[in-house]
Amino acid sequence: MRPDESFGELRSAIRQLCQRFPDEYWRGLDQKREYPEAFVQALTEAGWLAALIPDDYGGSGLGVTEASVILEEINRCGGNAGACHAQMYIMGTLLRHGSDEQKRKYLPPLAKGELRLQAFGVTEPGTGSDTTKLKTTAVRQGDRYIVNGQKVFTSRVQHSDIMLLLARTTPIDRVNKKTEGLSVFLVDLRKVDEDALTVRPIDTMMNHETNELFFDGLEIPAENLIGEEGKGFRYILDGMNAERILIAAECVGDGYWFVERACGYANERVVFGRPIGMNQGVQFPLARAYINVEAANLMRFRAAELFDAGQACGAEANMAKLLAADASWEAANATIQTHGGFGFAVEYDIERKFRETRLYQVAPISTNLILSYIAEHVLDLPRSY
Ligand SMILES: Cc1cc2nc3c(=O)[nH]c(=O)nc-3n(C[C@H](O)[C@H](O)[C@H](O)COP(=O)(O)OP(=O)(O)OC[C@H]3O[C@@H](n4cnc5c(N)ncnc54)[C@H](O)[C@@H]3O)c2cc1C
Numbered sequence: 001m002r003p004d005e006s007f008g009e010l011r012s013a014i015r016q017l018c019q020r021f022p023d024e025y026w027r028g029l030d031q032k033r034e035y036p037e038a039f040v041q042a043l044t045e046a047g048w049l050a051a052l053i054p055d056d057y058g059g060s061g062l063g064v065t066e067a068s069v070i071l072e073e074i075n076r077c078g079g080n081a082g083a084c085h086a087q088m089y090i091m092g093t094l095l096r097h098g099s100d101e102q103k104r105k106y107l108p109p110l111a112k113g114e115l116r117l118q119a120f121g122v123t124e125p126g127t128g129s130d131t132t133k134l135k136t137t138a139v140r141q142g143d144r145y146i147v148n149g150q151k152v153f154t155s156r157v158q159h160s161d162i163m164l165l166l167a168r169t170t171p172i173d174r175v176n177k178k179t180e181g182l183s184v185f186l187v188d189l190r191k192v193d194e195d196a197l198t199v200r201p202i203d204t205m206m207n208h209e210t211n212e213l214f215f216d217g218l219e220i221p222a223e224n225l226i227g228e229e230g231k232g233f234r235y236i237l238d239g240m241n242a243e244r245i246l247i248a249a250e251c252v253g254d255g256y257w258f259v260e261r262a263c264g265y266a267n268e269r270v271v272f273g274r275p276i277g278m279n280q281g282v283q284f285p286l287a288r289a290y291i292n293v294e295a296a297n298l299m300r301f302r303a304a305e306l307f308d309a310g311q312a313c314g315a316e317a318n319m320a321k322l323l324a325a326d327a328s329w330e331a332a333n334a335t336i337q338t339h340g341g342f343g344f345a346v347e348y349d350i351e352r353k354f355r356e357t358r359l360y361q362v363a364p365i366s367t368n369l370i371l372s373y374i375a376e377h378v379l380d381l382p383r384s385y
Contacts, residue, residue, distance in 0.1 A: 004297055007069045014070055017046055018077035023349045026079055030207045030352050035159050040084045043074075044113035049087045052242075054095070057103065058111035063308035064242050068249035068300065075253030078349060080356050082208060085246055086156060087118040090164050092239045093184060097227035106162070106186070119163035119189070121151040121213060122236065129369055130385075131166075132178040132233060136215060138167035138185065140222065140229075145169070145185065147196075147218040153363070155210040157199055163187045165220075166236055169229050184232035186224045193218070206355040241307055241317040243364055248300040248317075251324035254357040255293030258331035261350065262286050262338040269340075276338070285334035292330055296323035315378050322370045325360035332357050 005011065021039045029036055043049055051067040053059020067088050074081040091110055094102060094117075109115040127133040136149025147167055157163060163186075170181030189197075196218040199211050227235055263286060266277030276282050300323075303316035332354045336343035343350045361367050375381040 004294075004301075007066065010066060010069050011073050013046075014048065014073035015077060017042060017048075018074060018079055021079060023078050027346065027349060027352060031346070033203070033207050035209050036080070036083045037159070039079065040159070043084060044087075047111075047113075049084060049113070050111040052088050052095075053091060053107055053111045057107035059107070063304070064245050065301065065304040065308050067242075068246050068304050071246050072249040072253035075250045076256050077253075078257060078353070080207070081250050081253075082356070082359070083156070084118060085250065086120055087116060089239060089242045089246060090117050090120050092242055093164060093226060093235050094186070096238055097184075097231075097235045102186070102223075102226070115162065116156075116160045117162040117164070117186075119154055119157040119160035121154045121157075121163055121165045121187075123153050124150060125152040125212070126150075129366060131236075132182065133172065134166065134168060134182070136165075136167045137171075138165075138169050138183060138220065140169070143222045145220045145222060145225070147185075147215045147220060149215050151213040151215075153202065153210050154213050155208060157189065157211050157213065158201070158209055161188070161190055163189055164226075166232055169232075175230075179233045181230050182232040182236075183229050184226045184235050185220050186226065187218070187220055188224070206352070206359065208356075208359070240365075241303070241313050244317040244321040245300060245303045245307060245313075247360060247364065248296065248303070248320040248324035251321075251328035251357065251360050252293060252297045252300055254328040254353060255289065255296070255324070255331040257353060258328070258335040258350075258357075259286055259290045259293065262289075262331075262335040265342075266338050282338055286338065289327065289331040289334045292323070292327040296320065296327040299323050315374065318365075318370045318373050321360075321365070322367055325357075325367065328357045329361060 047060060048070050050059040051062040051070060055061040071081040071085055094106060110117055122131060124134045124136060126135055138145040138147045165185045165187050166182055168181055169183040172178055175181040196216050198214040202210050202212060204210060266282050267275050269276045299316060299320040303313050303320040306313035306316055336350055336354055339348060339350055342348050372384055376383050
């Protein structure tokens, strides 16, 4: 198998780090439903999670292309970058739209790894993908905002110091467009009043620290508003292309991991007196999965290239995310099938990665919503919702 090997030095540095966290590490955490604290700490100390923070603030000032290689390699080595990927891109909202004072306050400690900003509260139980209808409100009172409402699937909140929060500051019936009147805040989780914010963990099919949040009069200092009040939805949208590209790269990493495992097993497993990989019924699904991972990878690099050149890349970022999520899921299915019964045995790690990669058909944006985006914005078809 000859997957893409560009960025060789970067890949080998990440692989070296990942070797310290082998399959048993991730398997053990999965069984205990524990956060990969030691892995995230090691990645932080090595500076990789500060890849996108500019040099001026102490980060490495790399592009989304390099950042995506870091996350791809983690998944390609059998790990799960979903535990920490948001630390890379959430700060983009602060970087692009925050005040100088906010950037000076938060970015250097983020770059040093002294602060974690990896929780992002957008999704709500009542409104789901229809983000602009979200019900959580932030009402200004003097020098503070008072937040009431609820979020769901807010990931990594228990392992984050700061959370980025999207809330409505002007009621939807008092704005011209439903995308207006939403604002973004930095919530310092270390300082919140426990009665004002309840965090309820949600058990999910894979090991993913995610939570329901209940806000009951949570106070946020007004200085923690990012950019202009009411413009928050646009700020969030600005960050989504990076998120899509980085997650596409994780799916590509998963895809390569699956195909490699499946081919290794297909060559070794002898049934009816020959390796199962000699059968076209076993080969072809793996060949097809590999082809699709390679194709998705090209779109991922194309989207990253446009992003890093400061060009519009909404279509490419969305297409990369869809193609990569589909390819990794196809590879996961082919791999579990290749392993027969052993695909279901925990010690092979196939079923764990199978559960982990399935998420990306739904989060952070579901496949249908990407199709709708392409239909409307690229194909000029009528908006369907
Ligand atoms: C493990 C996990 C971690 C997550 N982490 C975060 C996080 O950190 N922060 C955060 O804010 N959110 C997070 N999410 C939420 C995630 O972004 C949402 O689950 C996702 O956006 C879909 O929203 P929903 O679950 O409400 O589904 P819904 O919006 O209810 O959609 C349900 C189904 O209907 C389909 N659908 C809905 N409307 C249409 C339409 N118009 N046309 C066609 N199909 C449609 C969708 O494609 C989907 O398949 C996480 C979710 C999970 C499962």
